[in-house]
Amino acid sequence: MTRPARLREWSYLAGATALAAAEAAFLLTFGSAIGLTAPLAGIVPTWARGLPRGAAIAFDGAIVAGAFLGAVLSGEFRPRLRAYGSRVLTLALLGGLLMGIGARLAPGCNIGGVLGGIASFSLQGWVEALFVVAGAYLGTRYLIGRNASDRPLNSRPNGSGTS
Amino acid sequence: MGLAPMSVFVKLIVALIVGLLVGFAVQRSRFCFVGAFQDAYLFGLNGLAAAAVILTALASAGYAAVRLAALSPAAGGPLGASMGNVFPVGWHTVVGGLLFGLGMVLAGSCALTTLTRVGEGATVGLFALGGLAAGGFIGRDLAGWWTAHVGTGVVVHLPTALGWPLALVIQAALLGAPLYLLTRRISQSRASKTEGMDDA
Amino acid sequence: MPEFLLDTVGDVCPVPLLKVQKEARRLGPGDLLVIEIGQPRTVRNIIEWAAKNGYATEVSPEAHGMWRLGLRLGAGGARKAGR
Numbered sequence: 001m002t003r004p005a006r007l008r009e010w011s012y013l014a015g016a017t018a019l020a021a022a023e024a025a026f027l028l029t030f031g032s033a034i035g036l037t038a039p040l041a042g043i044v045p046t047w048a049r050g051l052p053r054g055a056a057i058a059f060d061g062a063i064v065a066g067a068f069l070g071a072v073l074s075g076e077f078r079p080r081l082r083a084y085g086s087r088v089l090t091l092a093l094l095g096g097l098l099m100g101i102g103a104r105l106a107p108g109c110n111i112g113g114v115l116g117g118i119a120s121f122s123l124q125g126w127v128e129a130l131f132v133v134a135g136a137y138l139g140t141r142y143l144i145g146r147n148a149s150d151r152p153l154n155s156r157p158n159g160s161g162t163s
Numbered sequence: 164m165g166l167a168p169m170s171v172f173v174k175l176i177v178a179l180i181v182g183l184l185v186g187f188a189v190q191r192s193r194f195c196f197v198g199a200f201q202d203a204y205l206f207g208l209n210g211l212a213a214a215a216v217i218l219t220a221l222a223s224a225g226y227a228a229v230r231l232a233a234l235s236p237a238a239g240g241p242l243g244a245s246m247g248n249v250f251p252v253g254w255h256t257v258v259g260g261l262l263f264g265l266g267m268v269l270a271g272s273c274a275l276t277t278l279t280r281v282g283e284g285a286t287v288g289l290f291a292l293g294g295l296a297a298g299g300f301i302g303r304d305l306a307g308w309w310t311a312h313v314g315t316g317v318v319v320h321l322p323t324a325l326g327w328p329l330a331l332v333i334q335a336a337l338l339g340a341p342l343y344l345l346t347r348r349i350s351q352s353r354a355s356k357t358e359g360m361d362d363a
Numbered sequence: 364m365p366e367f368l369l370d371t372v373g374d375v376c377p378v379p380l381l382k383v384q385k386e387a388r389r390l391g392p393g394d395l396l397v398i399e400i401g402q403p404r405t406v407r408n409i410i411e412w413a414a415k416n417g418y419a420t421e422v423s424p425e426a427h428g429m430w431r432l433g434l435r436l437g438a439g440g441a442r443k444a445g446r
Contacts, residue, residue: 007191009407012214015192020221022181022188027229029169029177031245033222034185036274040292041299051171051178058175059182060278066186067282071428074191076403078428079284083373083401088271089290092375095270096277096291098262100298104306106259107250109274110196110267113260118338119222120247121330123319126337127252128260135264136200143268144205144381193404201377206384208411271375283403284428287375 007074023119033116036060037103045112102135189279196273209345216342223334231327246320253316255309259302270294365394372401372429379405380412383434387418390436400430409434 010018026034030047038045039056048056071077084092103109106128108117114132117125169177188194199215202208229245267273270291272280277295280288321330369386371379379400386396400406406422409432413420421433 009403010188010192012192012194012211013217015188015194016214016218016221018184018188018192019194019218020225022185023222024225024229025177026181027226027245027247029174029181031247033226033248034181035248036278037295037299040274040296041303043299043303048178051174055175055178059178062179062182063186063189063275063278064282066183066188067190067279068186068284069183069282070187070190071283071403075424076190076428077284078401078426080286080401080428083285084287085373088287088373088375092270092287092290093294095266095268096294096296097298097301098266098294099270099274099291100266100295100300101302101305102259102262102264102266102298103274103295104259104299104302105255105309106263107255107306108248109263111273111275112248113250113263114196115219115222116248117250118219118334119226120249121223121226121321121334122247122249122252123321124250124252124256124316125248127256128263131257131260132264132267133200135261135266136197136268137204137264138261139265139268140201140204140377143377190403193407195376195404198376198404198408202408202411205377206380206412208408208415210411271378285402 007070009074023115033112033120035108035112035116036063037100037109037112041100041104185275186279186282189275190283195276197267197271197276201268203345213342213345216338216345220338220342223338227327227331230322249318249320251316251318253314255306255313255316266294266298367394367396369396369398371405372399376402376404376408380408383409383412387416387434390418390434392436394435396434398432398434399425400432401428403428406430406432 023034026032026047032045032047035045035047036059039048039060044053045056048059068077099109103113106113106124108114108128110132114125114129117128119125194214195211196215199212202210203212226247233245263273270277272288272291274295277288277291281292321333324330325333367386367390369382371382374382379398379402383396383398390396398409400409410420410422413434417437417439419435419437423431425431
């Protein structure tokens with residue numbers, strides 16, 4: 001295959017604008033803000049009621065497909081099977097587990113609970129935002145503690161030359 | 164006159180297009196809610212956090228426009244049902260938010276960026292996704308138990324409770340304050356950058 | 364003019380930039396820190412951080428989804444970040 005066409009990176013603001021447009025289209029179609037985690041827990045979210053079973057999980061699948069498209073068209077797609085150490089993978093699994101539980105309680109993730117909640121002028125969105133930030137603060141303190149006590153520096157003089 | 168009700172087929176197409184757009188936009192713009200917090204807190208880089216606040220403000224404006232249009236006597240149909248995501252608030256929100264915030268930092272991605280990371284081919288995203296699904300099933304039972312034994316909390320929709328004018332003022336203040344603080348630090352660092360260039 | 368190599372391919376945010384931050388402090392004038400990156404977000408993250416803190420960067424895509432980023436002290440030297 002020939003070299004893939006390279007797409008340009010977007011600014012954060014361009015990303016924010018596109019996401020806001022997506023929220024508006026979703027609200028006008030479904031009367032609800034975008035949510036991601038309910039279908040992962042086997043729940044049909046309110047917006048998907050009346051649609052065929054599996055429509056909500058197909059929406060999550062479309063997000064994966066959109067990112068795949070962006071990565072492939074910009075030459076950034078790379079299947080990484082063995083790049084990660086067991087600590088990173090364990091933390092990903094554990095972090096995912098905590099997120100999954102939290103998203104059912106709060107309810108909602110950063111998108112459905114915080115962004116969608118605040119944008120819907122709901123007090124729940126604001127309270128969740130506050131405590132998501134508090135949880136992120138605690139997690140980050142833990143991470144920097146781990147990082148500071150890590151093995152000595154990871155870099156080494158690069159004798160063989162890189163050029 | 165109201166909008167014609169949309170067929171199931173049209174709704175499915177919209178869901179798929181919106182999903183593709185969201186995934187594509189996040190992949191291209193490197194948008195990330197975990198990154199927004201950590202860039203600002205750990206490294207003093209506020210651009211992403213400011214963009215996240217702007218996104219929330221734009222989404223709020225869109226919601227307000229739709230709701231206010233729905234209030235007009237001419238509107239009906241789907242607009243009238245567009246209440247958005249108004250969920251009950253209570254101690255479950257506190258516990259759920261803490262767990263979610265802690266989890267996204269440990270995993271290095273929130274639910275959205277877990278999905279886009281899978282799309283980029285990073286297998287670490289599959290581990291986080293597996294955790295999200297497993298945690299979702301646990302959390303679903305836990306939420307059921309919480310509702311039965313602790314309570315459901317209260318639904319507070321600011322415009323319903325306070326009226327639209329006051330709700331809009333509060334929302335603008337709550338979003339404007341962090342945006343001011345974040346962008347003030349951005350422009351300060353720009354100023355110090357030009358000073359540094361003068362030195363060189 | 365030593366050259367250092369830092370591998371961040373198996374790390375997720377914010378660990379790559381935390382490592383870079385730590386390593387960059389040891390750079391003397393003319394030293395080069397070569398960072399291997401496997402996450403697109405990390406590339407932008409390091410460039411932004413470097414621009415703010417007085418480092419010069421040069422990125423070269425290595426392969427699909429792999430980057431090499433060279434980091435050196437900028438002309439004015441490292442800026443003490445007023446975090």
